[in-house]
Amino acid sequence: xxxxxxxxxxxxxxxxxxxxxxxxxxxxxxxxxxxxxxxxxxxxxxxxxxxxxxxxxxxxxxxxxxxxxxxxxxxxxxxxxxxxxxxxxxxxxxxxxxxxxxxxxxxxxxxxxxxxxxxxxxxxxxxxxxxxxxxxxxxxxxxxxxxxxxxxxxxxxxxxxxxxxxxxxxxxxxxxxxxxxxxxxxxxxxxxxxxxxxxxxxxxxxxxxxxxxxxxxxxxxxxxxxxxxxxxxxxxxxxxxxxxxxxxxxxxxxxxxxxxxxxxxxxxxxxxxxxxxxxxxxxxxxxxxxxxxxxxxxxxxxxxxxxxxxxxxxxxxxxxxxxxxxxxxxxxxxxxxxxxxxxxxxxxxxxxxxxxxxxxxxxxxxxxxxxxxxxxxxxxxxxxxxxxxxxxxxxxxxxxxxxxxxxxxxxxxxxxxxxxxxxxxxxxxxxxxxxxxxxxxxxxxxxxxxxxxxxxxxxxxxxxxxxxxxxxxxxxxxxxxxx
Numbered sequence: 001x002x003x004x005x006x007x008x009x010x011x012x013x014x015x016x017x018x019x020x021x022x023x024x025x026x027x028x029x030x031x032x033x034x035x036x037x038x039x040x041x042x043x044x045x046x047x048x049x050x051x052x053x054x055x056x057x058x059x060x061x062x063x064x065x066x067x068x069x070x071x072x073x074x075x076x077x078x079x080x081x082x083x084x085x086x087x088x089x090x091x092x093x094x095x096x097x098x099x100x101x102x103x104x105x106x107x108x109x110x111x112x113x114x115x116x117x118x119x120x121x122x123x124x125x126x127x128x129x130x131x132x133x134x135x136x137x138x139x140x141x142x143x144x145x146x147x148x149x150x151x152x153x154x155x156x157x158x159x160x161x162x163x164x165x166x167x168x169x170x171x172x173x174x175x176x177x178x179x180x181x182x183x184x185x186x187x188x189x190x191x192x193x194x195x196x197x198x199x200x201x202x203x204x205x206x207x208x209x210x211x212x213x214x215x216x217x218x219x220x221x222x223x224x225x226x227x228x229x230x231x232x233x234x235x236x237x238x239x240x241x242x243x244x245x246x247x248x249x250x251x252x253x254x255x256x257x258x259x260x261x262x263x264x265x266x267x268x269x270x271x272x273x274x275x276x277x278x279x280x281x282x283x284x285x286x287x288x289x290x291x292x293x294x295x296x297x298x299x300x301x302x303x304x305x306x307x308x309x310x311x312x313x314x315x316x317x318x319x320x321x322x323x324x325x326x327x328x329x330x331x332x333x334x335x336x337x338x339x340x341x342x343x344x345x346x347x348x349x350x351x352x353x354x355x356x357x358x359x360x361x362x363x364x365x366x367x368x369x370x371x372x373x374x375x376x377x378x379x380x381x382x383x384x385x386x387x388x389x390x391x392x393x394x395x396x397x398x399x400x401x402x403x404x405x406x407x408x409x410x411x412x413x414x415x416x417x418x419x420x421x422x423x424x425x426x427x428x429x430x431x432x433x434x435x436x437x438x439x440x441x442x443x444x445x446x447x448x449x450x451x452x453x454x455x456x457x458x459x460x461x462x463x464x465x466x467x468x469x470x471x472x473x474x475x476x477x478x479x480x481x482x483x
Contacts, residue, residue: 018214018215018218019181019187019188019214019215019217019218020210020211020214020215020218022184022186022187023177023180023181023184023186023187023214024068024071025068025072026071026072026075027072027075027076028045028048028049028072028076031065031068031069031072032065032169032173032176032177032210033064033065033169033170033173033210034064034065034166034167034169036167037164037165037166037167038069043162044056044069044164048072048073048076048077049076051076051077051078051079053073053077053113053140053142054137054140054161054162055134055140055141055142055160055161055162056141056142056143056161056162056163056164057119057141057142057143057144057145057149057153057158057161057162057163057164058070058142058143058144058145058164058166059144059145059146059147059148059149059163059164059165059166060146060165060166060167060168061146061166061167061168061208061209061266062146062209062211062212063169063206063208063209063210063211063212063213064166064167064168064169064208064209064210065166065169065210066117066144066145066166067117067144070083070115070117070142070144073113073115073142074113074115077113078110079110079111079112079113079140080101080104080110080111080112080113081112081113081115082097082100082101082112082113082114082115082139083114083115083116083117084097084114084115084116085117086116086117086118086119086120086121086122086126087118087121089116089122089126090126091125091126091129094126094129094130095129097112097114097139098129098130098133098138098139100112101114101133101138101139102133102138105138111137111139111140112138112139112140113139113140113142114139114140114141114142115142115143115144116141116142116143116144117144118144118145118146119143119144119145119149119153120145120146120147120149120152120153124154127153127154127157128154128156130157131154131156131157131160134157134160134161135160141161143161149163150163167208168207168208168209169206169208169209169210170208171200171203171204173210174202174203174206174208174210174213175199175200175203177210177213177214178194178199178202178203178213178214178217179199181214181217182194182217188217188218188221190241191221191241191242192221192224192241192242192243192244193241193242193243193244194217194243194244195243197246198220198244198245198246198248198249201246201249201250202216202217202220202249202253205249205253212253216249216252216253217244219252219253220244220248220249220251220252220253221242221244221248223248223251223252224242224243224244224245224248225242227248267298270289270292270293271289271293271303271306273285273289274286274289274290274293274303274306274349275306275310277289277353278307278310278314278349278352278353279310279314279357281353281354281357282353283350283353283354286349286350286353287346287349287350290303290345290346290349294338294342294345297338300333300337300338300341300342300345301330301333301334303333303345303349304326304329304330304332304333304334304345304348305330307326307329307330307345307348307349307352308323308326308327308329308330310326310352311323311325311326311352311355312361312362313359313361313362314352314357314358314359314362315352315355315356315357315358316358316359316360316361316362317358317360317361318355318356318357318358319355319356321355322351322352322355325347325348325351325352326348326351326352328344328348329341329344329345329347329348329349332344333345382394382395382396383395383396383397383398383399384398
């Protein structure tokens with residue numbers, strides 16, 4: 001039971017807590033952002049307000065309000081709210097909580113809401129220990145995670161709840177939190193001011209992370225208090241405010257707050273954006289996503305490997321030189337390393353980005369593999385077999401391709417049943433177009449300048465972009481033909 005001493009202790013702890021903790025809202029009306037997840041009319045908001053919540057996993061980046069939502073649920077619910085640490089909690093601890101929840105439900109008809117922060121850190125055995133209790137609603141589980149639950153949480157546990165995804169907060173949401181923190185009695189209590197540029201700088205550095213924004217604001221306020229003494233200027237008089245400047249913010253947070261987890265979703269999302277930007281022949285986007293990876297310290301050899309794959313997958317024989325340049329960039333990254341290899345990577349990425357596009361190589365080998373898997377292996381025709389074995393004189397006449405006007409004879413090379421089977425098929429078309437793409441094409445320009453910078457399978461030696469590139473585009477179909 002609480003007494004005056006415990007209440008006083010909690011009050012002192014709250015006053016000494018970080019600004020991000022002190023500014024944590026207690027209701028959905030105070031909650032900022034995440035309209036899609038908990039806005040009016042959403043399933044989660046209705047469940048919280050009517051206290052009929054079922055098991056749920058809150059998934060989103062750090063600082064998007066997952067723990068805050070859990071505390072709001074704790075304030076609204078008539079159920080017992082129990083929090084378990086995924087870092088320090090054991091299977092024994094979980095079983096004890098479940099047993100207490102069962103007793104509470106059977107004796108007092110009172111439900112238990114079990115909050116598990118960083119649930120992805122739970123081992124398989126810990127997650128398995130929850131299955132029966134969650135399925136029978138002995139406990140209502142609320143899990144919070146920054147990692148994709150579809151990869152990190154047992155599918156059996158996922159099927160017994162619902163995943164709610166939270167997104168990075170918008171700059172206007174962050175700005176609202178900052179203004180609120182400046183004025184709130186349990187925040188900075190009106191002792192500090194921040195102009196529009198300062199607030200904008202905090203929002204930019206936070207990159208959608210509310211916790212980071214409030215932490216930066218708190219540190220900047222401490223710097224603002226000490227700055228007048230160091231500069232020899234008097235502090236603001238009574239009733240005036242300490243101004244928090246852009247310089248204070250940059251000192252408090254010297255590095256941009258872009259998130260990048262080398263093993264998480266952001267890693268795969270950014271490399272995907274990088275590849276798709278090269279495929280779409282957008283040089284500005286290509287360089288931007290490349291810079292994001294370099295700034296985050298991504299392995300340069302990983303980036304170079306992706307450029308090499310793209311050089312064959314999406315450029316192919318429309319520009320064979322692309323693979324050589326991509327390979328050279330890989331060797332440069334391997335030998336030179338950061339920071340200089342950033343230039344090699346940018347050169348290779350832009351070359352591949354602006355090269356003519358053809359996926360004939362990938363399409364042809366995939367079609368051939370599919371044919372093998374569906375039709376089985378075929379014997380090598382006798383006239384194509386090795387001529388050094390006994391009895392090879394009966395193999396038939398080898399038709400030498402150079403003796404033919406076009407340099408090859410498909411009927412002399414393909415197995416007869418395969419040639420007939422693939423007539424009019426994708427494999428036949430791919431084979432023909434792959435050979436066409438390999439030949440030299442006339443360098444004919446398209447007369448129209450593309451309005452959209454993101455056109456699939458196009459070539460742009462000079463691309464219209466925000467950076468000021470202008471010119472025409474050459475367009476190629478899926479097989480590398482100039483159209």
